[in-house]
Structures are given as C-alpha cells and as structure tokens.
Amino acid sequence: MEKKINRREFMKASVATGAILSMAPSITLAEEQKPIQLSKPSKGSGNPLMQVLWKRQSSRELSSVPLPAEVLSNMLWAAFGTNRPDGKRTAPSARNQQEIDIYVATAKGLYLYDAKANLLKPILAEDIRGVTGRQPFVKEAAVNLIYVADYSRMGTYTEDEKIFYSAADTGFISQNVYLYCASEGLATVVRANIDRQALSKTMKLRADQKIIMAQSVGYPKKTL
C-alpha cells in the first residue's frame, strides 16, 4: 500500500538523498541574466490564521537547502504581491506609494521581485548572502530578503516622513513573510543588524534607495 508522508518527512527524505535538488524545481541561475517567471500564487494552501499566529516566531537556525520555486513564489506574493486588479498589494503602504522593493539573495545570485509582472529580475550573478547582515547564520540561509525603500517614489514627504513610512511599510511586509513561514514550516528572522553601507555598495543601489531591513528564510536546520 502506498504510504502517505507529510511535508516534514518529505523534506528529510529529499535532503538526505539530495533528491530535492532534482525533484523540486528551484529558481534558476542569475548568471543566465533572464527574468524568471514566478508561478501563479496559490489560492488554496496554508493553515488557518489562528494556528499560524500560535506558531509565529523568529528563528536563526536556518538551513541552506534551496526553497522550491513554488515556495519562493508563494512567499514573495504573500510578502508584497499584487492581490487586486487595481495593482494594490498584500501589505498596505502609506498613500499606496508602494515604495518598498524586495531583493532576493540566494546562493545563485541577487534578484529583484517584480510583483506586477510576477517575476524575478536578475541583478547580480553572485552570492551576496554573507553581506546581508552581521550575524554568521545569514550567509547560509537559503534566502535573504532585503527590503529597500525607493525614496524617489515617496513624493513630497519630508526626510523624517520618508524614514518613518518606509520603516512602517516594511513591518507589514515582514510580518506577512513571518506568517507565510509559520504556515509552511519555514524558519525566518527579520534583521536590522546590517552594514548598510557595505550592502548598498554590493547591491549597487542609488543614493535614494535605502536599505530598511533584511529577513532570512530557510527550512529549519533542526528538522533536516
């Protein structure tokens, strides 16, 4: 009789055999320098909100096993995807300015999440995970999200308002990622402890692009 295995058992078995690398399509290489179309966000998966809230937590024990493409797609959509025909998003933003960009650092390279087109734009064909934070675990986490505010989209706000609203808007996005991770059994932690100057330089950001925070995501190390 066919034995049903749960997600955790599947991960264990897949990682043990290395099978996950061939079975689950992971996002392809930034070296290819072609935009990567993300899969359509799921409408039916996930756990009930109250159960997810019971599980929401920060964890710094993150595996480097790549996230399957579908998981990464769903996570980015949960974070700040487009959920309405008018282009509005899964997280609110002050005056709907949508100034936060999500950069995605993996072992394969650095990408920019384009919510409207539902794709990843290749930015750098190098592994910059180690530069995304001052804590040692960040270089191993499968994914490090970098939340960058584009001040050029923030209109007539004063400098103080730009700082305040971009930090507040990042909080909503980060919490969406926390909830997605709690629902899917992923480990995550949001991080402010970043050498912003070094990271901006590595990412080749403009002066009016400000790194607000980063967030590491991966399968929990202990269960693999």
Ligand SMILES: Cc1cc2nc3c(=O)[nH]c(=O)nc-3n(C[C@H](O)[C@H](O)[C@H](O)COP(=O)(O)O)c2cc1C
């Ligand atoms: C604005 C902000 C900045 C944070 N910066 C870091 C950080 O740089 N490094 C880190 O390991 N955790 C960081 N955290 C995670 C907190 O340490 C964590 O949320 C807190 O200890 C409570 O734990 P919990 O998230 O499991 O409830 C940050 C959290 C927030 C909200």
